Amino acid sequence: MLNVDEVMADHRDIDSDAFMEAIEPLIPDAYRLAYAMLRSRADASDVVQEATVSAWRRRGSFWQGTEMRPWFLAVVANQCRQAVRQRWWSVIRRPDLTLESKSNAAEFDEAEDLRAALRRLNHSDRLVLVLRFYLDLPLNDVAATLRIAPVAARVRVHRALARLRRMLQEAEDFTDE
Amino acid sequence: MSDSKLRARFHNAIGDEAVPAELKSQTDLALRRAVDARRLRMRWIPSAIAAALAVAIIASLVAIGAYRRSQTVPSTTGPTTKASPVPPAARGPIPTGTAVVIYWRSVAPDGLYASSWTGGLYKVPTLNFESGALAVQSPDGSRLSVGGVVYDTSSGALLGHLPTDATVTWADDSRHVCLATPLPGQGSPTQISYGLPGSSLTDLGKFGSWAVQVPGALVLACSASSNRVVISNVGGENDTSDVWVVNSTTGLVVYHRSYLTTSKTNANGVFVVASPHGDYLAETDSSTGSATIRQIPANEVVAQLTHMQVHGFSWTGDRVLVAPRQPDVSIVNTANTDPEVMDWRTGAKVWRAPAGAIMGGRMSAQPGGDGFAIDLFTVFTGGRPAIWLIGSDGHGRAVDDNIETLVTELIGLV
Numbered sequence: 001m002l003n004v005d006e007v008m009a010d011h012r013d014i015d016s017d018a019f020m021e022a023i024e025p026l027i028p029d030a031y032r033l034a035y036a037m038l039r040s041r042a043d044a045s046d047v048v049q050e051a052t053v054s055a056w057r058r059r060g061s062f063w064q065g066t067e068m069r070p071w072f073l074a075v076v077a078n079q080c081r082q083a084v085r086q087r088w089w090s091v092i093r094r095p096d097l098t099l100e101s102k103s104n105a106a107e108f109d110e111a112e113d114l115r116a117a118l119r120r121l122n123h124s125d126r127l128v129l130v131l132r133f134y135l136d137l138p139l140n141d142v143a144a145t146l147r148i149a150p151v152a153a154r155v156r157v158h159r160a161l162a163r164l165r166r167m168l169q170e171a172e173d174f175t176d177e
Numbered sequence: 178m179s180d181s182k183l184r185a186r187f188h189n190a191i192g193d194e195a196v197p198a199e200l201k202s203q204t205d206l207a208l209r210r211a212v213d214a215r216r217l218r219m220r221w222i223p224s225a226i227a228a229a230l231a232v233a234i235i236a237s238l239v240a241i242g243a244y245r246r247s248q249t250v251p252s253t254t255g256p257t258t259k260a261s262p263v264p265p266a267a268r269g270p271i272p273t274g275t276a277v278v279i280y281w282r283s284v285a286p287d288g289l290y291a292s293s294w295t296g297g298l299y300k301v302p303t304l305n306f307e308s309g310a311l312a313v314q315s316p317d318g319s320r321l322s323v324g325g326v327v328y329d330t331s332s333g334a335l336l337g338h339l340p341t342d343a344t345v346t347w348a349d350d351s352r353h354v355c356l357a358t359p360l361p362g363q364g365s366p367t368q369i370s371y372g373l374p375g376s377s378l379t380d381l382g383k384f385g386s387w388a389v390q391v392p393g394a395l396v397l398a399c400s401a402s403s404n405r406v407v408i409s410n411v412g413g414e415n416d417t418s419d420v421w422v423v424n425s426t427t428g429l430v431v432y433h434r435s436y437l438t439t440s441k442t443n444a445n446g447v448f449v450v451a452s453p454h455g456d457y458l459a460e461t462d463s464s465t466g467s468a469t470i471r472q473i474p475a476n477e478v479v480a481q482l483t484h485m486q487v488h489g490f491s492w493t494g495d496r497v498l499v500a501p502r503q504p505d506v507s508i509v510n511t512a513n514t515d516p517e518v519m520d521w522r523t524g525a526k527v528w529r530a531p532a533g534a535i536m537g538g539r540m541s542a543q544p545g546g547d548g549f550a551i552d553l554f555t556v557f558t559g560g561r562p563a564i565w566l567i568g569s570d571g572h573g574r575a576v577d578d579n580i581e582t583l584v585t586e587l588i589g590l591v
Contacts, residue, residue, distance in 0.1 A: 019208070
């Protein structure tokens with residue numbers, strides 16, 4: 001296992017094999033983040049590849065001594081933002097169908113409500129919640145990924161959660177009606 | 178709700194998505210490609226500086242020469258520079274088994290030459306055909322049909338005959354052909370048939386309607402590998418009204434699509450091309466200036482290219498030859514400047530022509546690869562086009578800069 005600091009010490013001259021070796025352990029988290037943001041396996045795979053290339057090009061922006069995971073996740077998050085923007089070209093894809101094996105109808109509805117609410121949130125709110133509650137990152141890592149102070153990350157999580165709860169409540173009210 | 182409950186709810190809603198097994202290798206490959214592409218780009222920098230210096234020196238010398246002549250000697254008309262009839266690097270006949278792109282250096286029986294996909298130039302034996310006959314090469318260039326006769330381009334041997342009134346489209350095996358024969362009388366359909374030159378042909382049916390200045394039914398793709406023949410009916414403005422996909426052995430129509438032409442006073446139509454094996458259609462709509470790529474016969478839209486005209490597909494169907502265009506209902510197929518090759522799945526531009534380059538109107542897809550050959554006018558070629566090879570690696574270069582035209586299918590620009 002390579003020491004990331006060692007690998008990135010002279011990051012401008014790092015060869016692509018060593019870079020790939022350093023990135024490889026981060027790919028599962030990167031993929032899960034991209035999938036949670038885009039809800040498409042194909043798009044998530046594309047984003048991880050594009051983010052790796054982008055990170056390689058931007059390797060000069062990596063600060064020695066900092067964690068590589070939040071740095072790479074920030075690149076992935078940025079790539080997700082670009083992917084959802086309207087581009088001059090677009091490949092039309094249907095959302096991936098997930099095999100729902102929920103025996104409990106209430107649990108299924110609850111999951112669907114949360115998915116719908118997440119879709120309605122803006123990119124920043126969705127990102128902060130996915131990092132905190134899906135990737136289970138500590139607040140310090142959420143802050144490092146978003147390149148903000150830990151206190152600011154806590155505030156963002158709190159606000160995003162408040163908006164999410166409001167949307168879930170609206171959905172419940174609508175169902176009750 | 179506690180943090181742990183929230184986490185459980187998130188995992189339940191989003192799912193614990195497993196990482197695809199091939200993602201690491203795909204990512205590794207993507208990175209290697211990016212690194213290689215950067216190295217290739219860097220290689221151009223010293224060449225570009227050298228070229229710029231050379232241009233500056235030549236321009237200075239020309240300016241000094243012109244100044245001296247104007248000051249001292251009355252100008253005289255010198256001999257005009259004529260293109261050499263033979264490309265400087267042309268070797269002997271085409272080696273058997275080498276895929277080539279055939280082109281006219283001059284439209285004459287001895288004017289045919291060929292370029293391999295690695296840039297080797299060869300002479301096609303002098304053929305005996307009538308002046309003005311339309312020549313069409315097979316995809317690998319091993320065969321050439323001209324004036325109803327099929328020749329072996331390596332030896333010049335006569336291989337068979339075809340009806341002289343038919344338009345020939347070679348199949349992707351470079352052995353079979355699809356023929357479009359307009360039946361007598363304006364407004365009549367065109368008969369489409371398939372088979373081997375010199376043997377009996379299978380009649381696939383009658384399609385479209387032709388007239389003077391109206392092409393009628395054309396074969397967009399003829400595939401022996403997929404048993405598909407893609408046929409379009411094209412109007413006088415290059416606008417497509419219908420596309421059919423027909424099974425080449427049974428003649429059954431396996432796919433049909435109609436396009437609305439909304440006005441008779443202008444084109445306002447759709448220009449359609451097909452991939453060599455009949456897997457994809459690219460439909461450029463003149464009213465939007467954008468193209469839709471459709472998988473056939475599933476009829477699934479797989480990509481949209483905004484403000485792009487698609488002129489043709491690579492052999493694999495993965496790449497397209499495009500040119501930027503804007504909405505313009507007056508001409509259906511108009512975009513011929515600044516062509517590019519792009520991967521339509523990712524939108525990545527693989528190759529871009531020198532600024533201001535204009536396509537001559539013909540292209541060829543590299544058999545088995547993702548390369549293209551096109552005829553291209555650039556600022557360096559003067560009044561005649563050059564034959565350009567764009568490799569699967571995205572590297573493009575002119576291999577003979579003084580040609581008449583390619584002997585491949587038209588892409589509707591001329």
